Amino acid sequence: MEYSTQGNGTTWNGGEETDRLLTSAARGNTKDLERLLGLHTGRLTRMIALRIDSRLSRRIDVEDVIQEVHLQAAQHLSAYLRTPDVPFYLWLRGVTANVLLELHRRHLGTKMRDARREVSISRGQVPEASSQVLAWDLADSSTSPSNAAMKAERQSQLQQVVDRLPVSDKEVLSLRHFEQLTPSETAQVLQISEKAAGMRYVRALKRLREELAATPGGLSDWRL
Structure with missing residues (x-):
């Protein structure tokens, strides 16, 4: 500030x-x-x-x-x-x-x-983000099916993908998507420059999309 x-x-x-x-x-x-x-x-x-x-x-x-x-x-x-x-x-x-x-x-x-x-x-520790909660949030913002059983299956699939991401990727996605921090706030939390934080976010999103593309149904059901 x-x-x-x-x-x-x-x-x-x-x-x-x-x-x-x-x-x-x-x-x-x-x-x-x-x-x-x-x-x-x-x-x-x-x-x-x-x-x-x-x-x-x-x-x-x-x-x-x-x-x-x-x-x-x-x-x-x-x-x-x-x-x-x-x-x-x-x-x-x-x-x-x-x-x-x-x-x-x-x-x-x-x-x-x-x-x-x-x-x-910044200046401390915080419990790691829950892959389940992050996956639910990402799934809710996607075009996943309205059928409850199918949606639950897709959420489970997304959670497995999120679990495979490196901690640094999951953290920057959590900060930007779930906690809704601004790019500047994200950079300060990660204690890196705003440019570096932006690059980390882009790489994490790219890795997430690549992982989802390799799952049944590919990226067609996800708005990411």
């Missing part, structure tokens, strides 16, 4: 509404802090759904995770405001990643490392 100090205040270039609410929250307005956190709930919900372990999702609601994220964000906002070196949403995403990791470790312990890996994010 770009920011500048003018007079006694700081301006954040993170989107007009985010900037306005963040400036107000920095002055102690708790209602605007609540509005600020609520503004990003949709994308955080998608991130949590993608990265929470399926064994944990049966015990803990996404809403409970969001509530804990809001509590942690409110507690640590002042530290962020002192050195706002990433866009607010990416900072909030990092808080969410920390909450998820703590929940995984608390409830699953060492079992988590047997079933799920962690991938690097």
Whole structure:
């Protein structure tokens, strides 16, 4: 995030509404802090759904995770405001990643490392994206058949393809397609240049298409 100090205040270039609410929250307005956190709930919900372990999702609601994220964000906002070196949403995403990791470790312990890996994010780790959830999302955006049984079969087929992708490919596809990060946000999360992130995304999409082309039915049922 770009920011500048003018007079006694700081301006954040993170989107007009985010900037306005963040400036107000920095002055102690708790209602605007609540509005600020609520503004990003949709994308955080998608991130949590993608990265929470399926064994944990049966015990803990996404809403409970969001509530804990809001509590942690409110507690640590002042530290962020002192050195706002990433866009607010990416900072909030990092808080969410920390909450998820703590929940995984608390409830699953060492079992988590047997079933799920962690991938690097800016200044930390985040649980690896679920191939099943990513495959469902990609399938829902495709031209796969409306018949439930056939659609389930195609989703299963897509999940197998996603499972075969390198972790780096799956991660960039998850960030762009499922989490709906912008190219700039994706680059910052991956800690590479925006050009390099764009090239990685193009290569991952190309590899995914090649894998799908080799399956029964080829690419005809997929809008990718």
